[in-house]
Amino acid sequence: MKKLLIGISTAALALALFVIPGFATQKTDLTNNQWRLLTVVELPTGYTNFMTSHPSYDENGATFTFPDINSGHMVYMLGNYNNDLTGKTITVKASWTPSTTYKTRSTCDSGDLAYGRLELQDTSSGTYNFNDYWWYNGQKFDLNNTDNSGTITALLSNRAAWTNICGKSATDTTVYSGPDCINGEYPAVSPYDGFTNAIKNVKQLGLSFGSSCRYASGVANDTPSTFTLSNFNIGE
Numbered sequence: 001m002k003k004l005l006i007g008i009s010t011a012a013l014a015l016a017l018f019v020i021p022g023f024a025t026q027k028t029d030l031t032n033n034q035w036r037l038l039t040v041v042e043l044p045t046g047y048t049n050f051m052t053s054h055p056s057y058d059e060n061g062a063t064f065t066f067p068d069i070n071s072g073h074m075v076y077m078l079g080n081y082n083n084d085l086t087g088k089t090i091t092v093k094a095s096w097t098p099s100t101t102y103k104t105r106s107t108c109d110s111g112d113l114a115y116g117r118l119e120l121q122d123t124s125s126g127t128y129n130f131n132d133y134w135w136y137n138g139q140k141f142d143l144n145n146t147d148n149s150g151t152i153t154a155l156l157s158n159r160a161a162w163t164n165i166c167g168k169s170a171t172d173t174t175v176y177s178g179p180d181c182i183n184g185e186y187p188a189v190s191p192y193d194g195f196t197n198a199i200k201n202v203k204q205l206g207l208s209f210g211s212s213c214r215y216a217s218g219v220a221n222d223t224p225s226t227f228t229l230s231n232f233n234i235g236e
Contacts, residue, residue, distance in 0.1 A: 035062050035206070035229070038076040040105070040218045050075070061094075061230035066102070066221045073105050073218025077229065078206035080124065085199040088156050091233045092118055092207070094141055095149035097225035102143045105218050106211030114219045116141035116227070118154050119208040122198040129187045130180045131194025133165040135208070135215050143209075143219065143227075156199050159192070170195035206232075 039051045051072065055062040066074050094116065102114035118136040121128075136154040138161035154161070159170035166181035168174075168191040176186035189197070207229070209219040 035077055035079050037064050037074065038078065039067055039072040040075050041072040055229070061228045063226050063228040066219060066225045066227065068222045069103055069220040071220075073220045074209050074227075075216050075218040076119075076206060076208050077227075078119075078204050081202050081205045081234075083202065085120070085156050085202050085205075085234070086196075087236070089235050090118060090136075090152070090154045090156070090205075091231065091235070092152040092154075092229070093150075093231035094207075094227060094229050096141070096143055096227040097221075097223075098146055098148040099221055099223050099225050100144055101223050102219055102221045102225070104209075104211040104214070104220075106214040108213035109211055111211060111217075112144070113212045114143040114209065115212070115215075116143060116207050116209050116219075117215050118152050119204075119206060119215070120198065120202050121204045122201045124203040129184060129194075130164050130166040130168070130182060131187065131189060131191060131198060134162050134170065134195060134198055135164075137161050137163055141207075159195065162195060164191055164194065 035055055037053045037055060039053065040048050041051055043049055053064075055064040055077070057063075062077075064074065064077065096116075104111045104114050117140045119133070121133045123132045136152065138154060138158065139150070139152040141150050141152070156162075162170040164170070168176075170191055172191040173193075175188060175190045177188075178186060180186045187194070208216040210217040
């Protein structure tokens with residue numbers, strides 16, 4: 001599988017750690033200013049950087065507007081969670097402006113397929129390895145679909161539905177060696193054990209936006225379009 005994420009090192013450095021009060025009671029209070037957005041922008045030097053912002057809040061949930069293609073791409077909607085997720089179930093409900101013109105920075109599908117996916121990580125800054133970032137593949141938000149709302153119900157016990165940054169399954173007990181997909185070296189830990197460790201020490205939890213093969217390549221739309229996170233629950 002192709003590399004799933006663009007610019008993750010910069011993103012990790014950009015995330016300041018803070019505790020989301022709602023997670024302490026296993027439910028996120030969406031009316032509080034506790035979510036942050038990371039938008040990737042192109043710099044005049046040709047490099048990329050991440051801009052941090054926050055959604056707006058009302059009785060419907062936490063809402064943001066996708067940037068137009070010339071100003072950037074929305075990559076993450078994240079909060080922090082410093083606890084053990086082993087055996088938990090995460091339920092996410094969201095809605096978005098119906099559109100067939102969402103685009104990503106990916107080239108694997110010409111950038112024409114845009115999705116929102118549940119993502120977790122056990123690091124918030126500094127160095128990381130291929131077992132630190134995990135995506136749920138059982139369900140996703142298909143932004144180009146005419147049905148403009150959806151629910152993701154993710155069981156942490158369903159290992160087969162989770163893949164790491166290099167596309168390895170959480171069921172994979174192989175201990176890899178040599179260069180990995182993120183220009184590093186594989187650690188002496190299998191994806192199976194890496195996932196076990198990650199969900200015991202989750203630091204970041206939320207949604208990433210990207211294509212069918214690059215899960216955090218970012219999404220934009222030249223047509224004014226919003227995304228509303230209406231429910232985010234962590235339960236048994």
